[in-house]
Amino acid sequence: MTPQNRRKSSASGPQGTTPIQIHRALKGDASSIADLVVRTKRLNNEFDPLFAVVEDAKSRAEKYIVSTIGSPDKLLLVAADGSKIVGVLRAEMRERIFYDPHVEGLVTDFYILPEYRRKALGNQMIKQASAKLKEMGAQIIVADVPSQNEIATRFYVKRGFRSLNQFFGKSP
Amino acid sequence: MANLRKPKPAEDSSKKALVYSKFYAGKVEVAPKVPVRSLDDFAIWYTPGVAAVSKAIEADPDLSFDYTGRWNTVAVVTDGSRVLGLGKIGPEGALPVMEGKALIYNYLGGVNAIPLPVRVGSEEELISFVKALEPSLGGVNLEDIESPKCFEVLDRLRAEMKIPVWHDDQQGTAGVTLAALYNALEVTGRKLKGSRIVLFGAGSANIATERLLVEAGVDSRDIVVLDTKGILYPEREDVDKLMLKNKWKYEIAIHTNGDRITGGLEEALEGADVLVAAAGQGPDAITRDQVSRMNKRAITFFLANPVPEMLPGAAHKAGAEVVATGRSDYPNQVNNSLLFPAIFRGALDVRARTITDQMVIDAAKELAAFAKERGLSKNYIIPTMVQWEVYPRVAAAVSQAAVREGQARRRLSRKESFRMAMEMIEHSRKVMSSLRRSGIIRDPPE
Known part of the structure; x- marks a missing residue:
C-alpha cells in the first residue's frame, strides 16, 4: 500500500545524489553529533520515566562526545550526507572480568535521523563498527538499549544478536 | 467529519431525533x-x-x-x-x-x-x-x-x-475531498501535480487524504501537514516519539514538506495553493490573515462539522476563490455520503475482495466528472446529495476499477455494473416509497 510517489532510495540521502559516507567523527562534528545523542536520550524517555532527560543534556552531550573523539578505547562513527551528520554510533571497549570472551565492544549510543532510516544505513554502521571494534580487540559486540525499545531489539535480533543481560531499575 | 449527521438547525433536529427515535x-x-x-x-x-x-x-x-x-x-x-x-x-x-x-x-x-x-x-x-x-x-x-x-x-x-473493509472517516473523507479538489483545481486553472497543498489537522481524515493525494499523483514533497504542534518535518523534536506512537503520522513527517518549512499555519500557507482543514475548533481556527498568505485564486476546504474551521464568507474576503465545507447550507458540501454508498454498491456488485486506493481515486474522478458535466463554478465543484443519479455512476466506476485491479470475484462490464447499481438503488427507493404508501412505515408524530 506504500504510495509510489514517496521517495525511496538506498544509495543516497535526501540532500543529493552522493552516497552517504560513514567515517570516524572529527572534532568539528561534536555539536551536531551531540544533537543526535540528545535525540536518542529523549527517545529513551518514551520508554521509561527513569530516562527523563536533564535540562543541560546538550552541553553534557558535547563534553561526552569531545571526550570520546580521540580516545584510544572508544569509537565514534558518523554517517554524513554531504556536510550534514545524519547518524552516529558510539562504542567503547570494556573488560569482562569474569567471563570469556573477556573483551567486549559496547555500543552505547546509536541514532539515525528518521528520513535516513530504512536505507540499510544502520546495517552498514553496525557492520563497520563491529569490524573496527574487532580491530581494537573486541571479542564480542554488545549494545545497550532500553528493554522497552522494541525497534532496537528487532534491529539487533535480526542481525544475530541475542539478549544477554537484563538491567532492572526502580526508585528506592 | 463531513457527513450527513449535521443537524440543521441543530436544536430542531435534536428534538425531533429524540421524539422520532422513540416513536420508531x-x-x-x-x-x-x-x-x-x-x-x-x-x-x-x-x-x-x-x-x-x-x-x-x-x-x-x-x-x-x-x-x-x-x-x-x-x-x-x-x-x-x-x-x-x-x-x-x-x-x-x-x-x-x-x-x-x-x-x-x-x-x-x-x-x-x-x-x-x-x-x-x-x-x-x-x-x-x-x-x-x-x-x-x-x-x-x-x-x-x-x-x-x-x-x-x-x-x-x-x-x-x-x-472490502472501509473506514469512512479515513477513506470516505479522503475520497470525497479528492473529488472536490479535482474540480476546484479545474475551476482555478491548476493541476494536481505541482500544486502546493497544506493539510491542517493530522487525524484520520487528513492522514488518509495525504496518502490518497500521493496515490493520485501528488509529489509528497509538495504537501505540508500540520498537527496540533505545528508543521510536520523530518527533524521535528517529537518525530521519534511519533515513530513509536503513530507510525502513520511519522511517515508523513518524513516524506512530506520537501522545502522543510517549519512553524505554524502562517508559514505553511505562504505561497500555498490548497488548504484542507480537518482540525475542528471553528469558526476561528484559521484567520483571514493566514488565508491571505496563500497564492491567488486559493482553494480552501474547511471540513469540520458542525462548525467549519473558518466560515466561507471570511475565507472569500481573505482571497480564497473556492471554499468548501462539510455543511449543506453553504455551497460545495464535501460530504462522505456522496461516496460511501456508491463505493460499496460498486464493490459489492462485483464481489470485490478489497477496496484499493485506485478504486477510491476512480470514484472521486467519476464524482468530479458528474459535477463537471453539469457546469463547474466556484460554487459548484461537487454534486449534491439530491443528484442521486450520481450514485450508480460512481458505483460503476468502482466496479470497473475492481475488475481492472483484479479484485473482482465477478467480472461485469461498465454497462452491466451501471445497470445493476441502478436497479439496486432504485429498488431501495421503491421499497421505501411503497412501505410509506402502504402505511407500514408511518409518518412521524407531530
Missing part, C-alpha cells in the same frame, strides 16, 4: 425478500431444503455470495471510541449513529447494512471480532474509531480479510 424504535430492520406463500415454503427456505444449499456452499464457500444475501451485506462496526464529536461514548451510545449510517447505505446505495457497535477490551479484540464476521458479510464499514487505533485496525483488516 429503530431505523432499520431485517425484512424478508422471499415469498412465504404458505408454511410449506419453510421446507425450502429452511430445513430440510436448505441443507442442499448448505452442502453446495460447503463444497465451494464462494457460492455463499450467490446463494445467500452475503454479497449485499455490510456490517457497520464501531467500538464507540470516537463517536461524532462526542468522543468515547461507548457502543450503546454509538448505536443510533450506526443505525443512521445503515439507513443511508440502504437508501442511497441499496446496501443491506447492519449496525453493529461492539464492546471490546482491546484493538486486537476488535480486529479478531471483525475477522470472525467475514463469512456472513460482503464488506465491513468501520466507523467512529479513535485515531491512531483506526489506522492499525484498518490496515490489518484490509490485509487479513478477503472482503
